[in-house]
Amino acid sequence: MGGALLDVLQSGAYVEGAAVRDFESGMSEYLGAEHIVSCGSGTAALELALRACGIGRGDEVITTAFSFFASAEAISAVGATPVFADILDDFTIDPAQIGARLTARTKAIMPVHIFGRPARMDDINQLAREQGVKVIEDACQAIGAQYKGKRCGTLGDIAAFSFYPTKNLGGIGDGGMVATGDGRLAVIVRAYKSHGGGKTGLEAARLLGMDVGGELAGQCEATALYDPYKYFNYLIADNSRLDSIQAAALNVKLPLLDGYNSRRRAIAERYSQELAPTPLALPAGDSAGSVSCWHQYAVLAEDRDGLAEHLGEKGIGTGAFYPVPLHLQKAFSFLGYSEGCLPAAEAACARSVCLPIFPELTDDEQAYIIDAIRSYYR
Numbered sequence: 001m002g003g004a005l006l007d008v009l010q011s012g013a014y015v016e017g018a019a020v021r022d023f024e025s026g027m028s029e030y031l032g033a034e035h036i037v038s039c040g041s042g043t044a045a046l047e048l049a050l051r052a053c054g055i056g057r058g059d060e061v062i063t064t065a066f067s068f069f070a071s072a073e074a075i076s077a078v079g080a081t082p083v084f085a086d087i088l089d090d091f092t093i094d095p096a097q098i099g100a101r102l103t104a105r106t107k108a109i110m111p112v113h114i115f116g117r118p119a120r121m122d123d124i125n126q127l128a129r130e131q132g133v134k135v136i137e138d139a140c141q142a143i144g145a146q147y148k149g150k151r152c153g154t155l156g157d158i159a160a161f162s163f164y165p166t167k168n169l170g171g172i173g174d175g176g177m178v179a180t181g182d183g184r185l186a187v188i189v190r191a192y193k194s195h196g197g198g199k200t201g202l203e204a205a206r207l208l209g210m211d212v213g214g215e216l217a218g219q220c221e222a223t224a225l226y227d228p229y230k231y232f233n234y235l236i237a238d239n240s241r242l243d244s245i246q247a248a249a250l251n252v253k254l255p256l257l258d259g260y261n262s263r264r265r266a267i268a269e270r271y272s273q274e275l276a277p278t279p280l281a282l283p284a285g286d287s288a289g290s291v292s293c294w295h296q297y298a299v300l301a302e303d304r305d306g307l308a309e310h311l312g313e314k315g316i317g318t319g320a321f322y323p324v325p326l327h328l329q330k331a332f333s334f335l336g337y338s339e340g341c342l343p344a345a346e347a348a349c350a351r352s353v354c355l356p357i358f359p360e361l362t363d364d365e366q367a368y369i370i371d372a373i374r375s376y377y378r
């Protein structure tokens with residue numbers, strides 16, 4: 001890794017350099033997605049995907065109540081309203097709940113492949129088709145997961161990924177990307193991630209139906225002083241680009257990703273086998289046609305805090321993902337949801353504990369963790 005990072009330092013191209021281009025093409029091949037647009041974070045990728053779909057004020061986007069805050073935050077950030085749906089036993093959004101929430105204002109459905117487990121994409125895509133709305137996958141936890149032979153992030157209209165360091169493919173800082181098979185959406189994402197200027201900005205503005213007048217080239221003469229294409233802007237956009245140093249680190253790790261995910265799977269399978277005699281509710285294995293990438297191994301415990309404390313005393317870190325369902329977050333109190341309205345998500349939030357799962361976890365360390373959990377219930 002050090003050599004790749006040094007190369008970037010010596011290149012002087014720190015933002016959007018050759019490493020970024022290599023990363024986008026490597027990712028396109030890995031995912032089987034025609035267009036990859038890198039950006040600054042998973043949150044930015046969600047916002048860019050929403051903007052590319054033309055979603056804004058007055059629109060509704062149906063998403064799960066059980067996710068990281070950013071899934072819903074991005075919907076609000078573009079001016080739209082998140083509409084929360086409850087979850088199934090495997091923590092993913094319940095398609096029946098989506099159906100019940102579709103309105104004339106619904107512009108998109110945003111399933112989250114939570115903990116690396118693919119959402120029920122066939123049902124979700126069918127609902128979206130019937131309603132004529134977009135499907136925006138939050139694949140931030142799901143790089144390498146598969147559904148019916150395709151990678152998560154290639155199953156809807158457009159998808160967002162995160163390369164936050166703890167993700168299955170983690171950078172050495174923040175990073176993200178948008179994946180899509182739709183070239184028009186990709187142009188709009190490229191424009192929005194970098195100030196909406198130049199030829200890309202013009203093309204994006206036109207695709208968004210804005211009246212931007214004639215050809216860019218006719219608007220001014222090139223001079224020796226500045227690039228006329230660069231300093232004409234068509235959208236109020238953003239600056240969310242991937243640093244070359246992140247891309248270089250991700251380029252080193254991408255060929256190792258499937259191996260990392262296999263190791264996560266082996267760890268998950270061992271937990272499921274050896275924790276079966278405990279009172280914990282263990283995560284289901286893969287349903288037909290879907291392959292989780294095991295971003296988290298979440299169990300449900302009646303006495304979550306007691307278990308976490310017991311493990312903490314033995315030096316074992318756990319996470320309560322997620323302690324608060326999105327519809328009950330203070331930031332969304334203006335939406336008027338009350339306790340009890342999405343019971344499955346609320347129950348999961350009250351009981352879930354995520355056990356250590358990462359490729360570097362050794363067999364001995366996992367044996368120690370399993371032993372510590374069993375001793376709690378003895």
Ligand SMILES: Cc1ncc(COP(=O)(O)O)c(C=O)c1O
Nearest residue numbers: 041042043068070071140162164
């Ligand atoms: C489901 C989900 N969506 C969105 C995000 C946001 O990604 P980032 O932290 O890169 O902004 C995350 C990251 O934790 C996530 O887990």
